[in-house]
Amino acid sequence: MSTTAETVGVPLKKASDIDILKPLKNLITSRYQTAEQESYIGAINEFSKLRTSAVCRTLDFHESSLDTIYRYYDQIVALESKIPAAEIQIPFKWKDAFDRGSIFGGRISLTVSSLSYEKVCVLFNIAALQSQVAAAQSSDNDEALKLSTKLFQSAGGIFNHLKGIVHGSVQQEPTPDLQPDTLAALASLCLAQAQEVVTVKAINDQMKDMVVAKLCSQCEEMFADALKHLQRESLKQLWDREWISRVAGKQAGYHALSEYYQSKVCNSKKTVGEEIARLRHAMELFKAAQTRSGDLAFFADHQGRAQRSLDEAVKDNDFIYHERIPDVKSLPAIGKAAVAKPTPVPERFSISFIDLFETLVPVSVQQALVSYDVRKQEIVTAEIGKLRESTQLLNSILASLNLPAAIEDVGGEKVPQSLCDKSTTVMEAGGCDALNKMITELPELLTRNKELLEECERQLTEEADSDNQLRAQFKERWTRTPSEKLTATFQANAQKYRKVIETAMNADSTIREKYDAHKEGMELLSGGPTSLAAALPSAGSNNNGSNPAIQKLKQLMEDVETLQAERDAIECELKSATVDMKEVFLSALAQEGAINEAAISTESLGRVFGPLQKQVKESVERQESLVGSIQEAHQEFSQASSGVGGEREEMLKKLASAYDNFNELRSNLTEGAKFYNDLTQLLVNFQSKINDFCFARRTEKEELMKDLTQGLANQNVGSAPNPPAHHQESAQTTPKIPPQRPPPPAVNPYQGAPQTPPQSAPPAAQAPPASAAPGAPPAYGAPQPGALPYPINPTSMPTPQGYVYQSYPVYTPMPQGYNPYFQQPQQPGAYPGGYAAPPYPQQPYSSYPYPPQVPQQQQWPRQ
Numbered sequence: 001m002s003t004t005a006e007t008v009g010v011p012l013k014k015a016s017d018i019d020i021l022k023p024l025k026n027l028i029t030s031r032y033q034t035a036e037q038e039s040y041i042g043a044i045n046e047f048s049k050l051r052t053s054a055v056c057r058t059l060d061f062h063e064s065s066l067d068t069i070y071r072y073y074d075q076i077v078a079l080e081s082k083i084p085a086a087e088i089q090i091p092f093k094w095k096d097a098f099d100r101g102s103i104f105g106g107r108i109s110l111t112v113s114s115l116s117y118e119k120v121c122v123l124f125n126i127a128a129l130q131s132q133v134a135a136a137q138s139s140d141n142d143e144a145l146k147l148s149t150k151l152f153q154s155a156g157g158i159f160n161h162l163k164g165i166v167h168g169s170v171q172q173e174p175t176p177d178l179q180p181d182t183l184a185a186l187a188s189l190c191l192a193q194a195q196e197v198v199t200v201k202a203i204n205d206q207m208k209d210m211v212v213a214k215l216c217s218q219c220e221e222m223f224a225d226a227l228k229h230l231q232r233e234s235l236k237q238l239w240d241r242e243w244i245s246r247v248a249g250k251q252a253g254y255h256a257l258s259e260y261y262q263s264k265v266c267n268s269k270k271t272v273g274e275e276i277a278r279l280r281h282a283m284e285l286f287k288a289a290q291t292r293s294g295d296l297a298f299f300a301d302h303q304g305r306a307q308r309s310l311d312e313a314v315k316d317n318d319f320i321y322h323e324r325i326p327d328v329k330s331l332p333a334i335g336k337a338a339v340a341k342p343t344p345v346p347e348r349f350s351i352s353f354i355d356l357f358e359t360l361v362p363v364s365v366q367q368a369l370v371s372y373d374v375r376k377q378e379i380v381t382a383e384i385g386k387l388r389e390s391t392q393l394l395n396s397i398l399a400s401l402n403l404p405a406a407i408e409d410v411g412g413e414k415v416p417q418s419l420c421d422k423s424t425t426v427m428e429a430g431g432c433d434a435l436n437k438m439i440t441e442l443p444e445l446l447t448r449n450k451e452l453l454e455e456c457e458r459q460l461t462e463e464a465d466s467d468n469q470l471r472a473q474f475k476e477r478w479t480r481t482p483s484e485k486l487t488a489t490f491q492a493n494a495q496k497y498r499k500v501i502e503t504a505m506n507a508d509s510t511i512r513e514k515y516d517a518h519k520e521g522m523e524l525l526s527g528g529p530t531s532l533a534a535a536l537p538s539a540g541s542n543n544n545g546s547n548p549a550i551q552k553l554k555q556l557m558e559d560v561e562t563l564q565a566e567r568d569a570i571e572c573e574l575k576s577a578t579v580d581m582k583e584v585f586l587s588a589l590a591q592e593g594a595i596n597e598a599a600i601s602t603e604s605l606g607r608v609f610g611p612l613q614k615q616v617k618e619s620v621e622r623q624e625s626l627v628g629s630i631q632e633a634h635q636e637f638s639q640a641s642s643g644v645g646g647e648r649e650e651m652l653k654k655l656a657s658a659y660d661n662f663n664e665l666r667s668n669l670t671e672g673a674k675f676y677n678d679l680t681q682l683l684v685n686f687q688s689k690i691n692d693f694c695f696a697r698r699t700e701k702e703e704l705m706k707d708l709t710q711g712l713a714n715q716n717v718g719s720a721p722n723p724p725a726h727h728q729e730s731a732q733t734t735p736k737i738p739p740q741r742p743p744p745p746a747v748n749p750y751q752g753a754p755q756t757p758p759q760s761a762p763p764a765a766q767a768p769p770a771s772a773a774p775g776a777p778p779a780y781g782a783p784q785p786g787a788l789p790y791p792i793n794p795t796s797m798p799t800p801q802g803y804v805y806q807s808y809p810v811y812t813p814m815p816q817g818y819n820p821y822f823q824q825p826q827q828p829g830a831y832p833g834g835y836a837a838p839p840y841p842q843q844p845y846s847s848y849p850y851p852p853q854v855p856q857q858q859q860w861p862r863q
Contacts, residue, residue: 003301004139005200007148007193008243009132010155010186012125013177015055016093020048023090026688027083043356047075050356055122061132063147069126070349075356076119077347082360083115089692091699092118097128097177098238109175111703113696116169120162124178126349127158131190134197145201149340152194157342159187173479176238185229187342189247192222194340196250199257209264214337216258221336223251249293256285256299260306262334263313272313273323274331279310281328365585368597372581375601379609380574383616387567390620394560395660397627401634404557405652407550415532419652422659423525423532429666431526435515438669442508445676446501452683453497456690460487460494463694470701480704483697490690497683504675511672515665521658532655537648549637556630563623570615577608 024044054072059065079088093111110117134151137144163183166174176182199215227247230239259282266275286303290296317323361369398404405416430437464483471478515522524535581604588595 003200003203005145005148005193005197006246007135007152007196008189008240008246009061009135010128010190011097011099012059012128012132013097013121014095014099015121016095017052017056018091018093020051020090021045023088023692027088040357040360046356047079050075055125059129061129061136063133066126066129066133067350067352069122069129071353073119073122073126074348074350074353076115076122078355079357079360080115080119081362082357082366084363088115089113089689089696090115090118091696092121094121094175096175097124108707109703110170110172111696111700112170112172113692114169114171120166120169120178123158123345124162127155127162127186127190130155130158131193134193139197139200139204142201145197149194149197149201150343152190152197153340154343156187156190156194156340157344159183159190160342161345163187172481176235179234181229181232181235182238185226185232185235188222188226188229189243191340191342192219192226192247192250195219195222195338196254198339199254203257209261209268210335211337213258213261213265214335215339216254216261217334218336218338220251220255220258222340223247223254227251245293249289249295249298251289252285252292253289253299253302256282256289256306257302258334259285260302260309263306263309267309267313270321271323272317272321273325276310276313276317276325277328277331279306279313280325282306283310361582361586362589364595365582365589368585368595368600369581371597372601372604375605376609379605379613380577383574383609383613384571386616386620387571390623391564391567394563394623394627397630398560399653399656399660401630402649402653402656403553403630403634405656406634406649407553407557407637415529415536416652419532419655420529422655423528426522426525426659426662427528429662432519432522433526435522435662435665435669438666438673439512439515442511442669442672442676445673445680446505446508449501449676449679449683452680452687453494453501456490456683456687457494459690459694460490463487463697466701467697470705474708477708478704480700486693486697490693493686497679497686500679504672504679507668507672511665511668514661518658518661521654522662524655525658525662536651549633552633553630553637556626556633559626560630563619563626566615567619570612570619574609574612577612579604579608 021044024047025041028040028044050068050072054069059069091111091113092115093109094117095109099108130151134148134155137148139145160183162178163180166178166180166183170178195215196219199212199219202212202215227244230236230244230247236244259278263275263278263282266272266278283303283306286299286306290298290300290303317325404418460483464487467480467483471482524531581601584600584604585595585597588600
């Protein structure tokens with residue numbers, strides 16, 4: 001008759017069916033471009049179906065079920081490496097596997113909004129399902145025994161692995177099944193059962209007695225270790241009631257088997273005295289195994305064989321050998337053969353795994369791309385700032401010299417052609433009406449952003465106030481993480497957005513002031529050449545245009561136009577220069593296992609922007625020589641002619657300045673509107689994250705309050721105090737209410753015969769239960785007068801599913817562009833004007849006043 005291994009499996013954790021589609025879609029929408037979003041919708045749907053199949057349905061204890069949960073776990077690991085686990089705001093709710101938390105002081109369920117927590121729970125279920133599949137294998141099949149051994153060893157390795165990572169992944173008090181002591185006990189139990197399966201196979205294969213004895217001895221030691229863990233005071237109430245007795249029985253049973261097979265070794269060596277001593281000890285251990293397990297048939301077959309061997313050995317010793325029977329304590333220890341060992345957790349469980357989000361880049365590559373964009377933006381901002389600064393200085397010098405209008409207005413009567421061209425440009429751009437409209441729209445955009453930010457700040461404040469109030473009420477029993485620790489990143493980003501808005505408000509005021517200062521000139525330009533001719537004073541004709549300096553100045557003005565056109569082209573090239581660094585960083589990660597972002601980015605940016613930076617430098621140097629030539633030629637022009645009248649000259653300067661400011665304000669307002677729209681999108685995403693956080697905290701609060709109130713309800717409040725004597729006397733003197741007469745009999749109109757309804761005995765006539773003493777209160781659960789036929793338990797009502805927010809560094813991008821509101825120091829002879837300094841002086845002439853991008857900080861998942 002073959003030996004069987006009666007093993008047990010670990011129960012699985014139970015997951016709540018939650019919506020993972022919307023949070024993942026929101027995350028993809030906020031992180032990726034529209035063209036990329038569509039490609040991930042199908043992958044998200046497949047991921048949701050995979051989770052439902054793996055953790056929300058009851059799995060059969062078969063290898064096919066293992067493949068399903070393997071694929072889901074592998075997908076979590078792959079997704080975790082590409083999206084920071086803490087950024088996935090999904091309320092993962094899992095119940096305790098042993099479902100006894102509320103009775104024994106722990107938490108029966110826990111909700112955490114972190115993919116790391118989901119990974120831990122799924123990994124626990126993998127180990128549990130492996131143990132269940134292993135326990136379901138037949139002991140009569142060699143392949144089944146090999147599979148059982150493999151799965152038990154894998155489960156033991158997983159439980160050991162979880163023991164070291166669970167607290168780092170959950171970051172709060174886990175459910176009892178995820179406590180390190182619980183995981184250590186489960187690991188030792190699985191490994192002991194793996195050793196047991198190996199031992200059973202060795203016995204069935206009739207291996208050498210010495211080998212079997214060593215396997216049994218090791219098995220006894222491993223069950224002793226498992227029993228020590230299972231019997232911990234904090235854990236023993238969790239297990240099934242048969243677990244401890246069964247393990248205790250197996251410890252004694254395999255100790256008996258080791259003695260039995262060692263006695264067979266003694267028999268082969270003809271050491272009959274030691275053989276008898278070991279057999280007698282084995283018989284004692286078999287009886288102990290049956291007593292501990294509560295099963296008289298436990299190891300009964302081996303016990304029978306041992307008894308027969310003992311009888312034969314005693315008979316042979318009495319008649320033949322006459323050896324002294326040694327004390328069992330003096331016998332040499334039996335060797336051990338440890339075969340079962342924990343299997344390390346593999347990188348991939350499923351052989352057929354296909355990554356649904358294969359096109360998503362890893363987190364390290366995302367971080368490198370963000371850093372590269374920051375470096376690129378710094379270069380672009382600095383170079384464009386140099387060009388604009390030089391151009392503004394050049395325009396100021398020309399306006400102060402009344403060029404090119406001075407060389408065109410030689411007659412003193414007609415409107416200079418350059419001024420007519422400027423007027424035409426202003427009219428085509430919409431004139432003052434267009435500027436007025438854009439200026440009017442800015443406050444609306446600003447108000448929208450301020451309202452979004454204020455709503456975010458209000459939600460954070462309300463959540464913190466609620467948490468502080470409940471913490472003060474429940475004191476040390478309020479165990480969840482304080483809001484201040486979780487909202488530090490949110491608060492920091494809110495402050496940054498607040499400063500951005502304040503800086504933008506100052507810039508808007510500067511725009512309004514500059515517009516008001518040059519409004520008159522802009523209106524004249526908006527009216528066309530006729531309006532300009534009427535507004536320009538007449539200076540008389542005292543210049544015939546024969547001055548040679550005029551031709552020289554005209555040539556220099558053409559050079560100025562060429563220089564400005566070149567700068568516009570350089571600025572466009574700087575803005576449009578792009579390099580696809582994703583493949584570069586992916587290649588570096590694949591080859592070296594890490595990304596040296598600084599070196600790679602510096603080399604790439606130097607190759608792309610180096611020539612453009614050289615052109616910017618040459619343009620600035622050319623302007624210096626050009627300005628010197630213009631000033632020299634203008635001096636000759638002024639000495640050779642008296643020029644136009646002072647009043648006309650001032651008006652021409654005013655119109656030239658108005659034109660320059662019109663173009664500048666139009667550019668500023670366009671970039672300002674884009675800035676506000678970009679900021680709105682960022683604040684909407686920011687508000688969405690805060691909404692998720694507040695919902696998670698609210699759900700966690702409700703669950704924790706439910707646990708606390710259930711704990712208070714289960715507390716024993718003691719018996720009621722004895723009533724005073726006068727209450728008893730009052731009860732004795734209370735008059736009895738006479739029984740009421742039964743209702744008159746009912747009459748059937750079709751039969752005419754009275755029908756008396758069945759009479760029920762009055763309450764006083766009903767006999768109390770046999771176990772109840774006369775006058776005793778009714779037993780707990782007995783129906784009370786006037787009570788409903790079913791109990792009402794408010795705590796059993798379903799509660800909304802939620803999750804607990806994990807602190808994580810949130811990458812919050814800032815809108816891109818350039819800052820037109822930069823206050824330049826006054827240059828000698830330069831045209832006065834300019835804007836307020838940006839919030840970051842190291843980047844002059846950035847697009848709009850906002851902080852640079854906040855580098856993304858990755859919270860790496862603990863392994």
